[in-house]
Amino acid sequence: MKIKHTILILAVALLGSQAVSAQDVDALGTFTPYSLYGVGDIHSTNTAITLGMGGIGQGVRDPRYINIRNIASITERDTLSFMLDFGVYSKNMYLKDQYTKSAYNTVNVNNFVISMPIKDKHSIIFGIMPYSNMGYKFQTNETDPAIIAAYGDVNYRKYGNGSINQIFAGGAVKISDNLSVGVQGIYYFGSQTNHSDVAFPYGLIRSLQTGWKFSPHGFSVEGAAQATFKPADGYKLTAGATYRMKNKLRGSVTRYAYVYDSEVSDTVSFVKTKSDISIPSRLAVGVALSKSDKWTLGVDYERQDWSKAGFKDTPGVAFKAQTAQSVRVGIEFVPNRYDIRYVYKRMSYRAGFHYDKTYVSLDGKSINQIGFTLGTSIPVYRLNNSFNIAVDFGQRGSKKGNLVRENYINLIVSFSLHDLWFIKPKYQ
DSSP, X not given: OHHHHHHHHXXXXXXXXXXXXXXXXXXXXXXXXXXXXXXXXXXXXXXXXXXXXXXXXXXXXXXXXXXXTOGGGGGSSOTTEXXXXXXXXXXXXXXXXXXXXXXXXXXXXXXXXXXXXXXXXXXXXXXEEEEEEEEEEEEEEOOOHHHXXXXXXXXXXXXXXXXXXXXXXXXXXXXXXXXXXXXXXXXXXXXXXXXXXXEOSTTSSOEEEEEEEEEEXXXXXXXXXXXEEOSSTTEEEEEEEEXXXXXXXXXXEEEXXXXXXXXXXXXXXXXXXXXXXXXXXXXXXXXXXXXXXXXXXXXXXXXEEOTTSOOOOOTTSOEEEOEEEEEEEEEEEOSOTTOSSXXXXXXXXXXXXXEEEEEEEETXXXXXXXXXXXXXXXXXXXXXXXXXXXXXXXXXXXXXXXXXEEEEEEEEEEEEEEEEOSOOOXXX
């Protein structure tokens, strides 16, 4: 009965207490208490180039770089061009609730993408990047005098880490001068682990560790399209859309419980079941207006209904999955792309804004995010090779209602390689 009483206190203390504090944990992808729910913290599907413009991409169509937000855009290129983009991101977060403050930073690979032509009007793309990340840690000590007197300073800890990644491969074709379509397959894989510990001192009672490990895999298909119009001489208006189909995350969910001391560990429970979680369909639309090689201005809207994803209830917390929506606005400006004297005139300058309603709702309160972005590309060696930097700074959540407010600065640094293949030299 005393053990059951302690486990009950664990659930209340870790998930409902106002005195919980966050500390460091081995989590490469993210560190946020909101990654505890669902499939974790959804990773932004952006390279440094599109993130610098607020994360737009549905209507962006540029032969200089790869736009992974809409693969129909990869047909806008030289027919001999090979392109590669490799990026690394850093998340820097300052967390604050009604009682505590803490700061964290994580670093991981953001994307590795390659695109190349097949025929005059056909191109392919493949790459890998994170889909979602989990990383959090809550820790508190027992405050009940009766339990302290009987068992000492009991420590409660809940932590989790892991990632779900996505490998994608697809192709696009230019049907006409004004219309391109594409399709790609996405394979999800990875693992996420949640732990809950009750540590007793002095060896009077063996400590308890419970948790579950989620090891999913799944496959989805995404279709994309872009239509281009020329409203005036030198201007180009592009409308784009993508639709990713709903898919099931198959795999295993392992739930376990152990009791242990300094010498031995015994299994109390070990149950392995099948996953019944799904990733819902996602629709994104957008438009972009550009003028020659000078500037591009665009806006995107995205929607994904998570309410029927099949997430399990979290004891002690009124978590509910909801429809995620986002609005993004961005601009890019190049003073003179062909200037031969000054590098800063050939550089691309970007800025943007985004507002996101995440799929997480706690106690009826939606966890929303607002951010501003800045970015630049520095030409390297040849005209379309570049070193890219993008910064996204903003806020997520709130201190009201026993929640956590996150002020963050996310940074992506990448290198874009652009080369021409199969050129026969005129002179040997």
